[in-house]
Amino acid sequence: QVQLVESGGGLVKPGGSLRLSCAASGFTFSDYCMAWIRQTPGKGLEWISYISGSTKYYADSVKARFTISRDNAKNLLYLQMDSLRAEDTAVYYCARSLKPATFTWVDPWGHGALVTVSS
Amino acid sequence: EIVLTQSPATLSLSPGERATLSCRASQSVSNFLAWYQQKPGQAPRLLIYDASYRATGIPARFSGSGSGTEFTLTITSLEFEDFAVYYCQHRSNWPYTFGQGTKLEIK
Numbered sequence: 001q002v003q004l005v006e007s008g009g010g011l012v013k014p015g016g017s018l019r020l021s022c023a024a025s026g027f028t029f030s031d032y033c034m035a036w037i038r039q040t041p042g043k044g045l046e047w048i049s050y051i052s053g054s055t056k057y058y059a060d061s062v063k064a065r066f067t068i069s070r071d072n073a074k075n076l077l078y079l080q081m082d083s084l085r086a087e088d089t090a091v092y093y094c095a096r097s098l099k100p101a102t103f104t105w106v107d108p109w110g111h112g113a114l115v116t117v118s119s
Numbered sequence: 120e121i122v123l124t125q126s127p128a129t130l131s132l133s134p135g136e137r138a139t140l141s142c143r144a145s146q147s148v149s150n151f152l153a154w155y156q157q158k159p160g161q162a163p164r165l166l167i168y169d170a171s172y173r174a175t176g177i178p179a180r181f182s183g184s185g186s187g188t189e190f191t192l193t194i195t196s197l198e199f200e201d202f203a204v205y206y207c208q209h210r211s212n213w214p215y216t217f218g219q220g221t222k223l224e225i226k
Contacts (some may be wrong), residue, residue, distance in 0.1 A: 045217040093162055093163075098174075105168040107164065108162075108165075110162065112162055
């Protein structure tokens with residue numbers, strides 16, 4: 001079955017960096033667009049990035065600090081997070097586009113990775 | 120950025136009752152609206168997409184309606200597993216946004 005498993009979360013100091021990975025299985029990874037979405041108790045759910053072919057989209061809140069990428073040979077999605085701030089503290093989910101070849105809705109989602117930015 | 124406003128914030132109902140959840144967009148999103156269900160400790164799950172299409176495996180008691188700026192998620196005859204938080208989300212233009220959620224709790 002389709003499975004997405006995030007890893008790489010943890011505690012990091014403000015200004016630091018972290019790279020999240022999302023391991024995909026159960027489908028042809030290269031055929032699907034992928035996304036990163038985060039959730040905080042205060043701001044709720046927030047789309048932060050998605051990758052559709054060679055096109056990448058970023059929320060203003062993370063633009064120039066976060067980078068989405070993928071390795072289709074390894075079935076991995078990445079989120080490189082630099083210059084981290086306290087407000088980046090969240091559970092980060094990776095999610096797959098509902099249909100192949102085009103970005104539409106996302107489902108399923110991974111179980112999430114907790115990132116805590118604190119000194 | 121399109122703002123999605125969900126109402127009510129909390130809905131208290133009993134199993135077997137009908138639930139009606141609303142989502143209002145700050146500008147038209149056509150039919151580019153989805154509903155997700157989230158249970159404690161779990162990731163959101165897609166219920167409805169393109170305003171009215173049920174995702175695979177979603178029971179027929181869930182239905183979506185609306186277009187433009189006003190949308191409704193209806194759950195007929197609530198079952199215990201339906202008590203959760205529900206979010207609407209648009210993909211009309213970037214950035215995609217979510218509503219703040221409606222918590223459906225047992226009365």
